[in-house]
Amino acid sequence: MTVIQDLEQGLTTQSLTADVCIIGAGPAGISLALELARARPDWHIVLTEAGGPQNASQTERDIYKVSLGDKSYGVLDVSRRRKLGGTTAHWGGWSKPLDDTDFEDNNAWDVPAWPITKQEVSSHIPRALKWTEIDSGDFHVNSIRKTHNGKLLPLRKDGAINEQLFRFSPPTRFGDKYYDELKAQDNLTCLLHANCYELVRDGDKVTSAKVRPLNGNTLEVNSQTFTLAMGGMETTRLLMNLRGDKSADGEGIYSDHLGRYFADHFGVRPGEILAPEGLKYSRFGDQSGPIMPVLTFAARDIRNNGEHNSCMMLQASAAPESLLAGYGGTKAAGFYASQYWHYSTQMIIEPRPNPTSTLTLTDERCALGLRRMKLDWQPHEDDFASAYRLFNALGDELGQTGLGRLNLSRPNSNSIRENVSGACHHLGTTRMAADSRDGVVDSNLKVFGQQNLYVASSSVFPRYGYSNPTLTIVALSVRLAQHLANKSEVAA
Incomplete structure (x- = not known):
C-alpha cells in the first residue's frame, strides 16, 4: 500500500477501512496520527488532508471564504493554510504552556474554565516539546535571572506584576518535518487533496467520511473512530453542517454553544515607559535557546480581582520627548539619563469568552456543497479595560519602587477597540466542558451525544490565556492518542 496518496492523481480504491480516521493534517492531526500509529501497530490509521504538500491554489482557498459581521478581521485570509502541516507553515514558533490561572474559573465571568x-495537560508537554523541537522544558523566569543579571526588573514579591517565560520552536513546519515519518509508518495512510465534505452517521455514531479532490471522485473512509483536526474554524463549520437544519437545542452538534465564543488573541500598545537600561522583555538568545520574558498580572490579582491573564512585552525605542523632562531636574527626581531607556509596550490580551462572538452558517455553499460561514468577531469590552489596568499596574510598580515612570499615550477608546486585529488563533467555538450544558466536547475531546467523534483543535479551549495555542494543541493531541489507544472499543 502506498502510504501517502494524492487523490488528485486518481483513486486506487473507492473505500478504505480504518480503526481511526483523522481529518486534517496540521500539528494536531499529524502528531495524533503518528502517536496513535506507533502506540497501536495493530491498528490502521487514516489521516486525510484537504491540501497537498504545496500552498493551496486560489480555487482551493475559495473553500475558506467567510463573510464578516460589523467588525473587520484582518487576518482572516492568512490565518488558515490548506496544506500538509496546516498553519505551522506560517507559525512563528512562540511556545509556552498555559498558566495555572488559565485552568481556573474567573470569578468575574459567567462560563466555566477547563x-x-x-497537570492533565502539562504531563504531555514534554512530548509536545519534542514534536515542536524545543530543547528546554524550563519555563521559569527565575532560572534565567542569574545568567541575565540586570536584564529583568527587581519586582516586589507582593506587587501586582509578575513575570512568565516564552520559548520558541525553530519553528517546526510539520508538513516538511514529518513527511518522511508519515510515509514510513506502514500502518498509516495519509490522503492528500482529500476534502471532507460529508460525515455519514447511523444514529449517534459516525460510520464513514466522504472525501474527494475538488475535481474528482469520492473515496469513502469507513472507521471505528473519527477525529476532526481541521483547525478551529473548519472543524466548527463541519460540525455545524453535520447538524443540518435541526435546531441548537440539544447537546454536542446540536448544542447552542457550537459556534459561540469565537476568540483570538490580539494586542494593544497603550503607551511608553521609562525604566532601567537594557531590560529584556522581548525575544533574545539564551544558552538554552531563544527566550522571551513577559510581564503579567500576579496570579493573586487574576484570582481575586477577576483580571484577564494578559501579558506585556517591552521594546527599547526613541521617544519624541523624553519622559525625564517631565520631572524637571532629573537628579532631584532620582533619575540619570544614561541609566534609563524608553520602552514601547506591546500587549497580548486574553479574550474573555463572549457568547455573542460567533461563527454561523449562511445559505451560500462552497464547491464541496458545504454551507459557508459568517464570522461576527466581538471582543468583550472587559478585554480592553483589564489590559489597561495591567499597564497602569506596571506604572504603579515602577513608581513605587523608583524604577521608572509610565506615559499613557494611547488611551482606551472606540478607535483602539475597533481597529485591533487577531493573531490567527481560532479559539473557543467547540468548547470543552464537564457537562454538555456548558460545552460541545467532553474532557476527553469527544463530542457530546456522539459515540465516536472527537475534536483536536484550539476551538476546544474554554479559557484562552495569552499563550500561543500550538504547544497546548499538540499536548492535547498526545493526550487524545493515549486515550484512544487505551480504548478497546475503538477497534471493536
Whole structure:
C-alpha cells in the first residue's frame, strides 16, 4: 500500500477501512496520527488532508471564504493554510504552556474554565516539546535571572506584576518535518487533496467520511473512530453542517454553544515607559535557546480581582520627548539619563469568552456543497479595560519602587477597540466542558451525544490565556492518542 496518496492523481480504491480516521493534517492531526500509529501497530490509521504538500491554489482557498459581521478581521485570509502541516507553515514558533490561572474559573465571568487540571495537560508537554523541537522544558523566569543579571526588573514579591517565560520552536513546519515519518509508518495512510465534505452517521455514531479532490471522485473512509483536526474554524463549520437544519437545542452538534465564543488573541500598545537600561522583555538568545520574558498580572490579582491573564512585552525605542523632562531636574527626581531607556509596550490580551462572538452558517455553499460561514468577531469590552489596568499596574510598580515612570499615550477608546486585529488563533467555538450544558466536547475531546467523534483543535479551549495555542494543541493531541489507544472499543 502506498502510504501517502494524492487523490488528485486518481483513486486506487473507492473505500478504505480504518480503526481511526483523522481529518486534517496540521500539528494536531499529524502528531495524533503518528502517536496513535506507533502506540497501536495493530491498528490502521487514516489521516486525510484537504491540501497537498504545496500552498493551496486560489480555487482551493475559495473553500475558506467567510463573510464578516460589523467588525473587520484582518487576518482572516492568512490565518488558515490548506496544506500538509496546516498553519505551522506560517507559525512563528512562540511556545509556552498555559498558566495555572488559565485552568481556573474567573470569578468575574459567567462560563466555566477547563474541566481538566493543568497537570492533565502539562504531563504531555514534554512530548509536545519534542514534536515542536524545543530543547528546554524550563519555563521559569527565575532560572534565567542569574545568567541575565540586570536584564529583568527587581519586582516586589507582593506587587501586582509578575513575570512568565516564552520559548520558541525553530519553528517546526510539520508538513516538511514529518513527511518522511508519515510515509514510513506502514500502518498509516495519509490522503492528500482529500476534502471532507460529508460525515455519514447511523444514529449517534459516525460510520464513514466522504472525501474527494475538488475535481474528482469520492473515496469513502469507513472507521471505528473519527477525529476532526481541521483547525478551529473548519472543524466548527463541519460540525455545524453535520447538524443540518435541526435546531441548537440539544447537546454536542446540536448544542447552542457550537459556534459561540469565537476568540483570538490580539494586542494593544497603550503607551511608553521609562525604566532601567537594557531590560529584556522581548525575544533574545539564551544558552538554552531563544527566550522571551513577559510581564503579567500576579496570579493573586487574576484570582481575586477577576483580571484577564494578559501579558506585556517591552521594546527599547526613541521617544519624541523624553519622559525625564517631565520631572524637571532629573537628579532631584532620582533619575540619570544614561541609566534609563524608553520602552514601547506591546500587549497580548486574553479574550474573555463572549457568547455573542460567533461563527454561523449562511445559505451560500462552497464547491464541496458545504454551507459557508459568517464570522461576527466581538471582543468583550472587559478585554480592553483589564489590559489597561495591567499597564497602569506596571506604572504603579515602577513608581513605587523608583524604577521608572509610565506615559499613557494611547488611551482606551472606540478607535483602539475597533481597529485591533487577531493573531490567527481560532479559539473557543467547540468548547470543552464537564457537562454538555456548558460545552460541545467532553474532557476527553469527544463530542457530546456522539459515540465516536472527537475534536483536536484550539476551538476546544474554554479559557484562552495569552499563550500561543500550538504547544497546548499538540499536548492535547498526545493526550487524545493515549486515550484512544487505551480504548478497546475503538477497534471493536
